[in-house]
Amino acid sequence: MANHSATHPAHVQHHFVDSDQQFESAKLGMWVFLVNEILFFGGLFCAYIVFRAWYPELFTQAALELNKLWGGVNTIVLIGSSLTVAMAIRSAQKNQTKGLRINLLITIALACVFMVIKYFEYEHKLHLGIAPGSFWNPTPEILHELSDPRANIFFGIYYMMTGVHGLHVLVGIGLMIWLYIRAGKGHFNSEYYTPVEITGLYWHLVDLIWIFLFPLLYLIE
Amino acid sequence: MAVAETKNLTTLQVKRFKPSDNPTNTYLTDEKGLWAWMTTVDHKKIGLMYLGAVAFFFALAGFLALALRTELWTPAKTFIEADTYNQLFTLHGAMMVFFVLVPSIPAALGNFVLPMQLGAKDVAFPRLNLASFYIYVFGAIFTFISLANNGFDTGWTFYTPYSSDANSAGVIWVTLGVFILGFSSILTGTNFITTIHKLRAPGITWGRLPLNIWALYATSIIQVLATPVLAITILLLSMENIMDIGIFDPALGGDPVLYQHFFWFYSHPAVYIMIVPGFGIISEVITTFSKKHIFGYWAIALSSLAIAFIGFLVWGHHMFTSGQSSVATTVFSFLTFLVGIPTGIKILNWVATLYKGSIDMKTPMLYVFVFLFLFTIGGFTGITLGALSVDIHLHDTYYVVAHFHYVMMGGTLMALLAGLHYWWPKMTGKMYNETLGRISAVLIFIGFNTTFLPQFVMGAQGMPRRYYNYIDQFTIFHQTSTIGSYILGVAFLIILYNLMKSLINGEKAPANPWNSRGLEWQATSPPDFHNFDHTPVIIHGPYDYHQPMEEFQLGLAVSHNGHGDHHEVTTDETEKA
Amino acid sequence: MGRLFDFMLPDNQSPLTADSTDGLFHFITEVSFILLVGITIALIYFAIKYKRKSEDDETPLITHNNTLEISWSVIPLLITLVIFGWGYSGWLNLRSVPDDAYEIHVNAFKWNWGFNYSNGAQTLNELHVPKGRPVKLVMQSRDVLHSFFVPDFRVKHDVLPNRYTYVWFQAEEAGEAQIFCTEYCGTSHSNMLAKVIIHEPDEFETWLETNGGGVSGSPVEQGEQLVSLQGCKTCHSLDGTKIIGPSFKGLFGKQETLSDGSTVTVDENYIRESILNPGAKVVQGYDNVMTPYEGRVSDDEISNIIEYLKTLK
Incomplete structure (x- = not known):
């Protein structure tokens, strides 16, 4: 393809005609992937809905064991990180490498705060013996509060949903560290910021899913 | 709207070239060595690697099928134990579904053909394409680990609570394997959707897309929407096995019927992942070998999409006897009939395409005829099974076994063989022996019907599926079926021999041996690494057999403003290189 | 017709x-x-009639026909x-189900069908029904999914562990009909067969009376009947052959090596534990596939079964 590669900028892969086509493709591909993610979590939401419809008292009772305050803090942390990732894209579009790096760094930091809080929540529950499935071994006080013998179903769903979501946060942290390094090498500018843009899309989805998880799991009245 | 159209109507000058019959450099000679193959991002090589892997698993699972049929020669034990038999039929089903049928047409043939039919140099995300292949291999390795860990005997459907029993390390491994495999399918689907939307060559409007592309497009939509649900279901099932989280286990407050809903929400659309790309191949082959414009282009294109969408709403027809709610049962039965209609339309359109054609019964066309006959039976028996009262009697009997073999093997596999023989010269640059090709098609037809027609009868008589022993009255049916399966085995060996022989000393294939109007045939055989040596400009639909051949040869736009936009194009110059 | x-x-x-x-x-x-x-016919006719004559054949343009x-x-x-x-x-x-249907309870478990009648009669793998009267089966599984299928009646329904399901039919001729399990349930799925035995109405009443009241006789006799009724013999032979579980012959008092390598003497307590919670101590060379009988047999019944096993030298 001599007649094309001559006009190709370095960041455009050989099989694309131009930068626009590459950007559009990457963006469409990411949207398709996000639809797929929604369906993936959709399965868990379905399981949640079915069991909540079957055992409503159990869900109200079990949700009391979750810490609304820290769940709420985490929600704010993630919403904040969505804002900073949007600002990172804005910086890339305006050729501000420094701004891009700072915003990415804040996003990574917020994501880490989220994971640390999540860790302490898990840790506290495991300490009380509220563990998934066969590790279910609650202390007598907890057992008193959670009289329903099927309580472990709620926590099975809780651990699956938050666990899979947590994995997504970890993947997001990894992606943003990679972006941060590439930004440091000056890979991104107003002509080419596709990876920043599509990672941003991914991060918004991770955030959005948490915004559903928080009220569904923590705020059952 | 009218203003916009006039604005886009740019007149282009197009030069036309006939592809060389003796290419000097092809994708096969471009880079050599194992490492180059293993790290390639070329969609054609990845397609071939998928083809090899699919053929390997097909041979393995097919061999298991012969072992199963041999065991069923006598009502009691013939040569293997019940537990072995149960593991073998599970493995046969799981491998055929997850390792053969799902990836066969899209990931093997589709990968090879799709960018070429779009006039693109590759799929949108070549590295993801390679990743999808390795994920597939990785998933397969998990299955083999499972076999080393006591294996699994749950049936390919993994119904709980049987599959969530305590001592089942094998089930954990295989479910994780299927979980991983799902991502390979998702990546292929994502890649294809993006490629079809964004990488079409100038002149390929939605109305000029080959029907194979429409079919792959519909398939990719299903892959992307359904596979993640399988992934989460299988993940939950693994968690059930690893630590009893209780969602599907009745002993812990969960529900096995919920598992079935989850499972079939993927696995019914998955049936369309397997068959819809086959429809695409049939449209391509039938037009080429009858030298005729397809009858009802839009009906065929849109019915693929209709099947894709309605296909999501019929999963409950696998569960008429399961204890799901009565309302659900009624609705699912009704929708099942609706999904049958677009399929019927396609068959009639293909038959109508033959009318006044110029029909050449070459091997691929012979497979299309076999397809049309077998798949029609598969479709009709599907109607029988969709009828509520009749399904109560036939559910989980050999009638169902025969039905899905007619659809999956008589449908998907025949389409795959048609496509394989059709594109073989393009993929390898070699011609196979035509006589042997026809013999194998006829043998498959005979063997297939001998194997599966008796299964309709014994199923309707009451023979349940997944039975190691059976009562004496079914012996004659089982023995006929077993003989048929051996004929099938021989036929597949002939195909293998014929194709391998063509690789070694086959005649050299010209660029367009079938005189097809398809864009992929306007490249050399085998194609260049970049498929075409310039971005082609398309001025006719893929089935315009009433137009002279010269106009289908590769067009190079002499002047056009920018890329990606699709212009009206006129030719004014035809030139042979 | x-x-x-x-x-x-x-x-x-x-x-x-x-x-x-x-x-x-x-x-x-x-x-x-x-x-x-x-x-x-259309396919074959077109293939012959429109066979390609030369590579230069021209075909008409027919795009569609509304x-x-x-x-x-x-x-x-x-x-x-x-x-x-x-x-x-x-x-x-x-x-x-018709209102006057005669109700029979069905217990499905690996790999047997148990039938309980209103007067306390029990049968295993034989369903006795009267002719000319609708019969309703109320079914439940004790372990995994099964499915009750009688081809001659065209009825089928899955049998689930966590809910009751039902089928009904009305047999019109005295005789027999085959019952199959049609939901895959493991090793002996294909042996999970039973027969429907259709009696003349008065004959059915007599049959019910003679078999009513459940097991009877001395402890050993009761144990023997229980071993039949509970389907133990599907997996445990009485003559020493190895099927799915260890044979009952000479079992009592024997030393068995367990899957973890330790040994145990088969005494009253071991048998009791193995009936109620079979997964606790599995004998080497066998899979842990037995369904727990917790809640399905009483203490007296277990004692009777043990007495019977002692007689199988």
């Missing part, structure tokens, strides 16, 4: 549940057969709607 596809269906012993199903089956199969023949396409979409749609309605009404009938 002979129909083209009569050879495909088994005997019809319960016309009230089978007639609608059979009629629809014949209708669909016959219509399909006619259409299939039509399509096949009348034709609409008619072959709408007519099949109408036919399938008829089929849907017919199937739906047949299915409603299968789900609507």
